[in-house]
Amino acid sequence: MIGFEHIRKISRTSPSKIALLIMDGLGGLPHPETGKTELESATKPNLNRVARDSICGLIDPVGPGITPGSAPGHLAIFGYDPVQYHIGRGVMEALGIDVNLKPGDIAARGNFCTVDDGGLVTHRRAGRISTDRNTVLCRLLNNISIEGAEISVLPVKEHRFVLILRGEGLSPELSDSDPQQLGVAPKRMEALSPEAEKTAEIVNGFVSQAGSLLWGKTPANMVLLRGFSRRPHIPSMSEIYKLKPAAIATYPMYRGLARLVGMKVLPAGESITEQVDSLRRHYAGHDFFFVHLKTTDTRGEDGDFRAKVQAIEELDKALPDLLNLDPDVLIVTGDHSTPAGLAMHSWHPVPFMLKSKWCRPDNAAEFSERACLTGGMGRFPATEIMSLAMANALKLDKFGA
Amino acid sequence: MIGFEHIRKISRTSPSKIALLIMDGLGGLPHPETGKTELESATKPNLNRVARDSICGLIDPVGPGITPGSAPGHLAIFGYDPVQYHIGRGVMEALGIDVNLKPGDIAARGNFCTVDDGGLVTHRRAGRISTDRNTVLCRLLNNISIEGAEISVLPVKEHRFVLILRGEGLSPELSDSDPQQLGVAPKRMEALSPEAEKTAEIVNGFVSQAGSLLWGKTPANMVLLRGFSRRPHIPSMSEIYKLKPAAIATYPMYRGLARLVGMKVLPAGESITEQVDSLRRHYAGHDFFFVHLKTTDTRGEDGDFRAKVQAIEELDKALPDLLNLDPDVLIVTGDHSTPAGLAMHSWHPVPFMLKSKWCRPDNAAEFSERACLTGGMGRFPATEIMSLAMANALKLDKFGA
DSSP, X not given: OOOHHHHHHHBOOOSOOXXXXXXXXXXXXXXXXXXXXXXXXXXXXXHHHHHHTEEEEEEESSOTTOOOOHHHHHHHHTTOOTTTSOOOHHHHHHHTTTOOOOTTOEEEEEEEEEEOTTSOEEETTTTTOOHHHHHHHHHHHTTOOBTTBEEEEEEOSTTEEEEEEESTTOOOOBOOSOOSSSSSOOOOOOBSSGGGHHHHHXXXXXXXXXXXXXXXXXXXXXXXXXXXXXXOOOOOHHHHHOOOEEEEESSHHHHHHHHHTTOEXXXXXXXXXXXXXXXXXTGGGOSEEEEEEOHHHHHHHTTOHHHXXXXXXXXXXXXHHHHHTOOSEEEEEOSSBOOTTTTSOBOOXXXXXXXXXXXXXXXXXXXXXXXXXXXXXXXXXXXXXXXXXXXXXXXXXXXXX | OOOHHHHHHHBOOOSOOEEEEEETTBBOOOOTTTOOOHHHHSOOHHHHHHHHTEEEEEEESSOTTOOBOHHHHHHHHTTOOTTTSOOOHHHHHHHTTTOOOOTTOEEEEEEEEEEOTTSOEEETTTTTOOHHHHHHHHHXXXXXXXXXXXXXXXXXXXXXXXXXXXXXXXXXXXXXSOOSSSXXXXXXXXXXXXXXXXXXXXXXXXXXXXXXXXXXXXXXXXXXXXXXXXXXXXXXXXXXXXXXXXXXXXXXXXXXXXXXXXXXXXOOOSSHHHHHHXXXXXXXXXXXXXXXXXXXXXXXXXXXXXXXXXXXXXHHHHHHHHHHTOOSXXXXXXXXXXXXXXXXXXXXOXXXXXXXXXXXXXXXXXXXXXXXXXXXXXXXEGGGHHHHHHHHTTOBOOSOO
């Protein structure tokens, strides 16, 4: 694969439009009774029709056998090497609540937890306290003041919060305090490099003060921190591809990922129908659209085969409105597989199809794991999608003389 | 893929012969009426017969989505990483007129152009003056003398020429003077590194004198320069593969590329029949033959689907004479696709087949984009062709103990 430095030189702006539809967790596994995957079980005439005019394949977001988190899964599809561009757990959590992190900010994922009188962890999630209770407790923790950093504690959902440190000379090179097991005390956070010693003092001070403030507030009488990280420097999609990209995603985390790579975040509403409607309204203003469907992943993680099939069928019903816009390039794929049978993200490669006037369609006659296996792209790394999309939109010049 | 340093150690000389037939721009796209590509539309019993005895596949010369120029397309097939071994536009232009560039020579692509009284470009190609007129004007420019470099101006075709600078301490690290747009003045060429400052002075001096000499010679009253480059250092195919390689190409640019990688250039005549005849006559003297067919690309670039089909059929008719030589390894492929529908080089992967006694044939029953997709090589990088060819010629020893 050629690097960004080359793509930058050969990419050019043109009126053609690219629509990238990511069905989160799309790939599945055969149902034990029918032998068919979720995608193979769904009634999806529109997706199948697109497949017949497309070049199909199966993508590996990170590599064979590697189960991607949401960040690497999406970054790979946007063209970024998911191993080189690492997004820490803390940053992901902050993106998930639409926090606009500044470049130097340190973010950590926090849990409220329960400790016994001896200070040993008895419940890592404080019995999953309500989000309301979480909000009250975060307000309390925001009173903590430590020299050297401005501290914010932001509630997420149930027992989860985000800790953000802002200041000069901070570093995310810290070990976690979360011991990931019961019956032991929260760990002291250690500086993993000399530059992080000041930050280690600050966060250990924070935990110590948090312990005092939460004393007696059982079950949420302590905090656990992990995944200290900082927003990575990522060249924007407009720098690399000269695109004017936009994102239409109903979940904050995906809006955050889109913002990280320089996309403009458009209104999404709450359903795929509203998302396609937003796409139509903003169609003139951009030349690249990332539309994110969350339900396929959620139903897969629920382990609900039938509900995941329905999520695919709902998408299929909304597809004609998107097709009516007639984008020059339409891509449908997923950021990873979430087979209902496993009820979690998995390593299986993900169905992919790209339709354009110039795509050289293959013999794949439907959109499914099995059909994509015979497609013209074969099995390929997700990081190659963007150059293929740009080529099909006639937005890439010839490489070399 | 293993690198040259390893191939060098395990390659060996043997009497077996490899014939590499490159059909330039071979890959195509389906005709809107028939759904068949150029290759699928051609009557080609001989190519199909070879396919049945071959291992087939589809090559990516540079990578998915990347449209290769002629240099990267060929270098990849010869085994060289086309991103690492970059051939500049000026060098390619010089190769295209059979100029034998010395290692330190700087070459630039030149255009005669038209400027108005204010010095602003009104036509970047001087109305495509005749080659005869070009030759007269180049003779004039050869009178320019500047201290520090020996200057040659060589006509190419219509408005195109090559500028060559020979001397000590020169550098190709220069920006272009060609503004690539109308209504602005030719740009001053800037040194992109301190070592290039002397060369920048020389070329700016050349352009200034050229402007004086061409004054009033409208439409060709100015010159534009771009693609300053120097012949890259490329290890030869005999160093890497211990081959005695030869090239049979009717077009100078491909002879030049062959020379760059250390091939001996044999007479080619003007048609594929004459090329195969030359192959027969020189068969005893070499063990690797690169035969280059240009017409498939030319007809594709003309946008003439039917003519490209005919070019394939002509090749097919000439094939039996080549097959009669019974090379131990025969490869048929292309350096990139040139679909008639696009009328330009494209990014689509290119059909490939390799026939040898030891190739492990697959089920592909004809030579076409669709059939190659099901071939034993699948879709693969063109840079892997040479080790496969060497292996099938039993010219590679075991790797590792």
